[in-house]
Amino acid sequence: MDDNNESTKVAKLFQEVMILFKHSMNKVFEEMNPGLTAPQGMVMGILSKEKTMKITELSTKLSLSNSTVSGIIDRLEKQGMVERKRSEEDRRVVNVSIAPSCKGIHHDFHKRLEENIGNVLNKGTQEELNKISVGLDALKKLLGSREE
Template identity: 60%
Template sequence: MDTVNDSMEVARLFQEVMHLFKHNMKKLLGDAGISAPQGMVIGLLSKNKKMKITELSSKLCLSNSTVSGIIDRLEAQEMVVRERSKEDKRVVYVSISPNFEDMHKVFHKQMEKNVEKIISQGSPEELRKISEGLDALKKLLSVQQE
């Protein structure tokens, strides 16, 4: 019975931490005039440089039409650009616009500083425990994917 209670407590705490983290990031994104879904698209594009809408949809677990709407709004704000494939005109790639590239780098630095500020409030012992706990959770979750 203790294992069930411990598992539920870990799940509850993880959910609370994720909620607080999302709230913090949502505020930071909001201050920059970007919605959370737009921020997720920008984040994926910054890592992958150029992606098809179907790839973005798959990674975000959202429909193509939803992602297309997000891209429409980002394109209107000149944050992303669409580019048709030269080989297959049906295929459309999306990437961060050159105009937004510098602003994105500044924003990314702000996010890093924000996370650093939060984490720096912990003692070395707390940070070690957090790291060990997250590493253990990652290993348990990885086993589930195999």
């Protein structure tokens, strides 16, 4: 098999794995907070790390338009999960942060996601886990070298 066919095979396999992983994440989202979508969960994840961000910054991180992210924020705000606050320095700037009542959600989500992934990986043999680790490490290096 030539390199191009092998690359195509790897790309398809990676896409399939990402779809399965997304379904797994969606399942955890739904179990923890029925109605929370994956994009809403991604916003919550970013905000939990960054604490406070402008919608434009969130849009850049998510590679989504400002209007799309604003709509996600609107729905999260209605659910009481995020808060919008005007900047004291520049009243035109609106910052978004996780509502105080929801601070623990992200930690709980990551814990459940790790448990979910752990349950899947526990089905594999040590040899399979070693192969996965080597493969993911190689993929990480390849992806990292593209950003340089």
